[in-house]
Amino acid sequence: MRTERMVAALAVREAADAVARGEGPTGTARAETVLGALEALLPCCGAAVERWDPVAGRHETLAAAGYGDEALAAMELAFHEDPLFPVVRDSGRPLRVRDIAPADRRGPMFDQVITPARFADGVSLCLSAGGRYVGSVHASTAAESVDDEVAGLLRLLSADLTGLVDPLDGLPLAAPVPAGVGVLCWRPDGGPPVALTAEARPELVAPGSPLAALLTPTAWPSRLGRHLLVIRGAELLAVEARPAGRxxxxxxxxxxxxxxxxxRELDxxxxxxxxxxxxxxxxxxxxTERTVATHVEHLLTKLGVGNRAGAAAVAVEAGLVRLAPGGGR
Known part of the structure; x- marks a missing residue:
């Protein structure tokens, strides 16, 4: 058993190292690697890999085995509302059923998962990267078999598990995010952007967007530490970008x-x-052309420049970009 556990732990670490290098498993294969490790570390009656969706405000099941639909729904919709959730998330350590006092064994996870299935023991681990909550893993057993060695291995593997579950590969980000600020992560070399707040507008960096062109590896250094002004529909957005790994x-x-x-003068x-x-x-x-001429006259006065070239220079310096309604040109 000990050999099997070490093999499973090494497989997780090797997969996470490969992901960090831009190689290794992709998509659902990452979650399946995590699920396989859970099943190898302890005799599971149920195991699940959950990713947190910060926009939807719920978990998403990436891979699972043994749990019924109601149990998985509870993990997706109610785990973050469980009274024990802050304990697991803030400690960064695995929490076993046996570690919880009988009087505290209450809440959605006990009411909808553990008690109905008569699980004797189990373990939950929250995954975070630099204070950014990523998701969780859960395993339940029919006997009290989540021993100290399993708990220790899960704790040691926490960063590796995070890298496999997280769409950002375990990338630590600065927190907290001020209210009203949209945050997304985007890879100029491909792949869809990942929204990190409800206000995020992934369409800003849609393929072909003028903004996406300005944020390519060759273009963005000129904007480092400065913001762009992006006209999007009826809104004007101040947009800032910074590199974080890939x-x-x-x-x-x-x-x-x-x-x-x-x-209209901005347009x-x-x-x-x-x-x-x-x-x-x-x-x-x-x-009409007359209307445009009037707008030009007014904006020259407001900007304090004498001609269109001077106004154009102001627009370039401000990084003013206009997006079409769909987010592209």
Whole structure:
């Protein structure tokens, strides 16, 4: 048994190391690796790998065996509301049923998972990366068989398990995030962006988006420590990006237009760096050339510049980008 446990632990560590190098298992294969390790570490009647969805505010089952639908639903929808959840999450250590005083054995996990199935023991471990909660793993047994060695191995493997469960490969991120700020992670070399807050707008970095082009590895260094102004529909967003390993962390928030510019004046200003004429801008915005000329006159006054070239320079310096309604050009 000890040899089997060590083999399982080494398999997890090797898989996590490969993921950190940009290799190794991908997608559901990562969760299956974690599930296989749980089943090898102890004789499970049920095992599950759960990923936290910060936007939906619930867990998602990545892989499971032995648990019924009601038990999995409880893990997905109620584990984070269980009175013992903060204990498991904040300690960073595995919590076994045997470690919980009988008087404290209550809440959704006991009421909907452990007690109905008459599990004698079990263990839960929350996974975090730099204070960012990623997900959890659970295993239940028919006998009191979650011994100290299993608990110790799970604790030692916590970072490796996190890297396999987390879509960001266990990347630590600064926290907390201020209210009203959208945060997403994006890999310029491919793959969908990962929303980390409910306010996140993944479409900002959709393929072909002008913003995505500005955040490529060759372009973003010129914007380091500075923000971009992105016109998206009726909103103006201040967008900041910073590198984090293979990822770009993109933060955005709604801001007021600079220099007292109106929403339409911003649209006109964004078109000037490309050398667009009044006729071209009028056609794009669905207004008359006279209206565009008036907007240009007003924005020149508000910006304190003497001509279109000066206004275009201001737009470039501010990183002003206009996105089409769908997020692309």
């Amino acid at each position: 990822w770009m962390v993109v933060e955005h928030r709604v801001v007021s237009p600079p220099s007292g510019l109106s929403r 006109v200003l964004a078109a000037l760096p490309a050398g667009a004429t009044n006729r071209m801008i009028a056609r794009a915005l669905g207004v």
